[in-house]
Amino acid sequence: MRLLILGTGGMARGHAGHFAAIRGVKVVACVDTRPEVVTAFAGTYNIQKTFTSLEDALDWGRFDAVANVTPDAVHHETTMKCLAAGKHVFCEKPLATDYAHAREMADAAEAKGLVNMVNLSYRNVAQLHKARALVESGKLGTIRHIEASYLQSWLTQPLWGHWDKDPQWLWRLSTAHGSNGVLGDIGIHILDFAVFAAGMAPTEVFCRLHTFPKAPGDRIGEYVLDANDSFVMSLGFENGAIGVMHASRWASGHFNDLKLRLYGEKGGLELTHRLDGTELRVCLDRNLEKAAWTEIAAKPVETNYQSFARAVKSGVTREPGFRHAAELQRVLDLAIAADRHNAAQSV
Ligand SMILES: NC(=O)c1ccc[n+]([C@@H]2O[C@H](COP(=O)([O-])OP(=O)(O)OC[C@H]3O[C@@H](n4cnc5c(N)ncnc54)[C@H](O)[C@@H]3O)[C@@H](O)[C@H]2O)c1
Known part of the structure; x- marks a missing residue:
């Protein structure tokens, strides 16, 4: 597989390392709007090859697949262009910033x-x-x-850099930059974690989102710091089970901790x-x-990277695919609506 990496910021380092280690995969080019x-x-x-626009890379065209590692708000537009050009796509999470866009991406990929x-x-x-399996x-x-919970603390300690200086963290704090806050950033991960292990889908969601003050005027330069940074959610599931889920960037003492507890009668x-x-x-x-x-x-x-390489070789999508990610996005949209209306939403 000849792979193009689109977006060469923080997470792209992981993509480059993982894909380069897979036999039969070559990263042939990369794109970022920032030339340096x-x-x-x-x-x-x-x-070997670099571009500062996706359009130029698509005109060149000598690749089979794209790893889309751009910020959340850029996934939809760029992925749609890649699909229109007949390229397979491995997209970062969250697939899009709302269900309508995520579904459109799943529809387009499946249609092609x-x-x-x-x-x-x-x-x-x-x-x-x-x-x-258990x-x-x-x-x-x-x-x-x-x-289920997902706890991070990058707003209270500098392990991953300074959130108030680095655009990589600032866009995650700003709805105008397309972020759905902690809900869109890591809520999608913990939702997938719980739903995958439990093997069942949510049917009802209630949620509270909260944004805490963190800079004078809640603004740093072009970034208005209005995206949620903590959420608590309650869920109903298709078999009648209920659950709680929460996540925060303010969880001092936790770098990047996921916890899942499942209880049945046996x-x-x-x-x-x-x-x-991991335990x-x-x-x-x-x-x-x-x-x-x-x-x-x-x-x-197998990692997602290995799985994607295998999927491209066989031509058959493997999980987690766009359709699954779109259905998760639907739950996140409903969580935002539940917070806004202060009422549970049916999935
Ligand atoms: N799966 C995971 O565990 C995980 C972890 C971290 C980040 N992510 C996801 O990866 C994505 C990137 O996050 P990041 O932390 O690397 O962000 P980042 O800001 O460090 O990197 C994004 C890069 O994309 C570039 N870019 C922006 N618009 C572009 C465009 N139109 N064309 C080409 N390049 C463009 C930016 O210049 C930047 O270099 C996000 O969607 C994020 O949610 C996933």
Whole structure:
């Protein structure tokens, strides 16, 4: 597969590294609207060709697929152009900034028969697949209660840089720059995490979004800091289960921590994923009487990058595809509506 990387900012480094390590994949070109950024990126990853516009890259055309690593608000317009040019697309999450755009992207990819996948990167976590298999096997019984959280703290410590100086963080804080805040940025991840493991879709959503003051006048330069940075959500699921989900960028003491708890009448499951490791624990069978938990191992799984390369080779989209990501986007849209109307929304 000859791959073009579109957008050469922070996350593109991961794409370049992962794709370069896959046999049969060559990153042949990269695009960024900032000339100095694309030149430096091409130098670091030894990429032969650079462009400062997608249109110029499409005119050149000598690639099979695109990794779209542009900011959220740019995904729709650029992906539609790539699909129109007959290119397979691996798009960063969230697929779009609203359901209408996400659905349009899924429709276009399917109509053209092109491979379309979304980088919901926690699908790379082996223990998540093991959790899903445990639920599917019936070992936990019917799932009744779900708890999921995604906690970051880049507004309170500088591990990933200074949020008040770097555009990479500032666009995430501004609705005018196309961000749906923490809900769109990592809410999409934790929603996928929970829905994938539980194997069922939400049917009802209620949500509170909150934006905290963080700069004088809630503004830094061109960035109006109005995007939500904490949310709490309650959900109903198709089998009658209920759940809570929350995420924040203000979670001091947590760099990047995902937690999922699933409870059924036969057992409980707890999955913790952090930068320093992952743990899957269960309480099953006779251990219920002692509330004793045991750790469960999981076999490594293919990454989304490997899966996309395989999908392009076979011509068949693999999960997570655009359609799935669009359905998740629908839930996020309804969460925003629930916050606005202060009332639960049916999916
Ligand atoms: N899957 C994950 O775990 C994960 C992690 C981080 C970021 N992301 C996603 O990756 C995407 C990029 O995030 P980031 O942190 O790398 O942002 P970033 O701001 O660091 O990089 C985006 C780059 O795109 C460039 N760009 C903007 N418009 C463009 C256009 N029209 N054509 C070409 N280039 C353009 C910018 O100049 C910038 O260099 C976002 O959608 C984000 O949500 C996903």
